[in-house]
Amino acid sequence: MSEPDRPRTIADLAREVRSKNAGPFWVTMELFMRDAAGYATVADPAYLDAPVIARLYDVAADTIQIFRIPELNVVKISFPRPVVQGSLRDRDIHAGQHHVPLALFPLPVA
Amino acid sequence: MTETRDSVRVLAPSGMLGGGFPPETITRGLDLGADVITVDGGSTDSGPYYLGSGTAKTAAAAVARDLRLLLRAAATAGIPLIVGSCGTSGTDSGVDWVAGITRDILAEEGLDLRVATVYSEQQAADLKEHLDAGRVHPLPPAGDLDPATLESCRHIVGMMGHEPIVEALAAGADVVLAGRATDTAVAAAYPLMVGMPAGPTWHAAKIVECGGQCTTNPRSGGVLATIDATGFTIEPLDPAVACTPTSVSAHMLYETVNPYSMREPAGTINVAEATYRALDDRRVRVEGSRFELAEQHTIKLEGARVTGYETMSFTAVRDPHILGQITTWAALLRRMITEWVTQTLSLSEDEYAFDIRLYGYDAVLDALDPDTRPPREVGVMLLVHAADQQTATAVAKIANPLLLHLPTPDMDYLPSLAFATSPAETERGAAYEFVLNHVVDVDSPTSLFRINPPEDRDV
Numbered sequence: 001m002s003e004p005d006r007p008r009t010i011a012d013l014a015r016e017v018r019s020k021n022a023g024p025f026w027v028t029m030e031l032f033m034r035d036a037a038g039y040a041t042v043a044d045p046a047y048l049d050a051p052v053i054a055r056l057y058d059v060a061a062d063t064i065q066i067f068r069i070p071e072l073n074v075v076k077i078s079f080p081r082p083v084v085q086g087s088l089r090d091r092d093i094h095a096g097q098h099h100v101p102l103a104l105f106p107l108p109v110a
Numbered sequence: 111m112t113e114t115r116d117s118v119r120v121l122a123p124s125g126m127l128g129g130g131f132p133p134e135t136i137t138r139g140l141d142l143g144a145d146v147i148t149v150d151g152g153s154t155d156s157g158p159y160y161l162g163s164g165t166a167k168t169a170a171a172a173v174a175r176d177l178r179l180l181l182r183a184a185a186t187a188g189i190p191l192i193v194g195s196c197g198t199s200g201t202d203s204g205v206d207w208v209a210g211i212t213r214d215i216l217a218e219e220g221l222d223l224r225v226a227t228v229y230s231e232q233q234a235a236d237l238k239e240h241l242d243a244g245r246v247h248p249l250p251p252a253g254d255l256d257p258a259t260l261e262s263c264r265h266i267v268g269m270m271g272h273e274p275i276v277e278a279l280a281a282g283a284d285v286v287l288a289g290r291a292t293d294t295a296v297a298a299a300y301p302l303m304v305g306m307p308a309g310p311t312w313h314a315a316k317i318v319e320c321g322g323q324c325t326t327n328p329r330s331g332g333v334l335a336t337i338d339a340t341g342f343t344i345e346p347l348d349p350a351v352a353c354t355p356t357s358v359s360a361h362m363l364y365e366t367v368n369p370y371s372m373r374e375p376a377g378t379i380n381v382a383e384a385t386y387r388a389l390d391d392r393r394v395r396v397e398g399s400r401f402e403l404a405e406q407h408t409i410k411l412e413g414a415r416v417t418g419y420e421t422m423s424f425t426a427v428r429d430p431h432i433l434g435q436i437t438t439w440a441a442l443l444r445r446m447i448t449e450w451v452t453q454t455l456s457l458s459e460d461e462y463a464f465d466i467r468l469y470g471y472d473a474v475l476d477a478l479d480p481d482t483r484p485p486r487e488v489g490v491m492l493l494v495h496a497a498d499q500q501t502a503t504a505v506a507k508i509a510n511p512l513l514l515h516l517p518t519p520d521m522d523y524l525p526s527l528a529f530a531t532s533p534a535e536t537e538r539g540a541a542y543e544f545v546l547n548h549v550v551d552v553d554s555p556t557s558l559f560r561i562n563p564p565e566d567r568d569v
Binding site: 020021022023024025026028030032056057058063065067069071072074076078080084085086087088089091092093094097098100101104105 | 154155156157158159249250251252356359360363364365366367368369370412417420463464465467473474475476477478479480481493495541542543544547
């Protein structure tokens, strides 16, 4: 196995990044980081906060809830589903693929 | 059924009735002394269609396969079986569907179990009385409820807590088939009935609601939670699989808005102070969970209505020339469909709507997609929505020659694209949406539910 490239995105430091409906009207996402160092990076509000999430997902910042859970090296993000589940414009019924913009978000420049 | 005891063992074989589980998960659970078997039969997660149409997501054969094993186990061990949210959405038709499958199996297997049903479907007129009396409140992000919204629903269900299930058990039921219930109420009912404390019971119920999801291998089968006076212990029913403090506490993240606090009809589960401790390499002890009784008992409503009818077409592009300017091509397609529909069908833009999805390019994330590289091939889905099926299909048929032959603006010939099927159009029937995100204040936890106790057996 070759040396992995230098980490560039949140996904590179994460064990899993996932998204899912939390009931029909909310979506929730979790960043399961590999270790405390990766957690410290994404849990830093100067790097990842509600305005950043608002820009990534085109939602209002004041509707976003962020939970930082050091015991699990997890950051969890919830916000109201921007598109009504199952409507003509809903292209992800379970919201199961909406973690990708977050997973591919560039890490802070060291 | 009212004896007190030191602990109660809840066997949760899987996250969904009809989802399947290894038969060994039941054998092992009974060997470990299970006191009750609980399984969820539904969810809103797959969308509003199932509530709107009152039909199940699961195949009858899959539900029957799971139920046969569970009913045999309940009869063998002499312990109750509780199924919640029957038929995916928990409509009355869903309860009747599962009850019919249950009756057939009991007859085939010669099992003598007493079956109770609990219905949770609501009438718009009754709810309007609650609304008029100021007893209906929105949950975020919903606003105040318009009475017309209630009338527009095909089906409305209330999510029961544990109380109607307890009443059915107290009436002598061996099997309780419940309509829409909270995921947790199904597993919490029996332990609460026999005197287990609310904090550990509700937290354990949340942890077991998806079966093996709280273990290191979610596909391995079910789990057993042992609830007692000070907490609960959770273990997987596959001896090769483990529960770890991480796998158990991480389950509080799954499909929840807030991982520390969850509202039930009677109050709020609070796990902010809970501790997760490994007892050995595959069992976890959880203590410190709290349940805070609410001043007002509330029942959450779910409703689905028809928004119109849909017709879908699907074509595909492999020509690199078109793929190189796929967004320009899609914009042209959008404009041409609108023009042709206006000219041919004389429909105004508020009489129909359509979505063009470029699968393989940006269909899933659309404008949110961070990656804009040219695709290798693209599936083009046209989804048309209108007030009736005929109109939706007419729009799709108008679009058909465009989906077959539309060139990019710089091409001086007509390409032929790759339709996936003949005919290209598929009528999807009614389209539904969830419209209620509200709770009703109730004086009694059972008042919105109809409990049919088991019929007395002939002596």
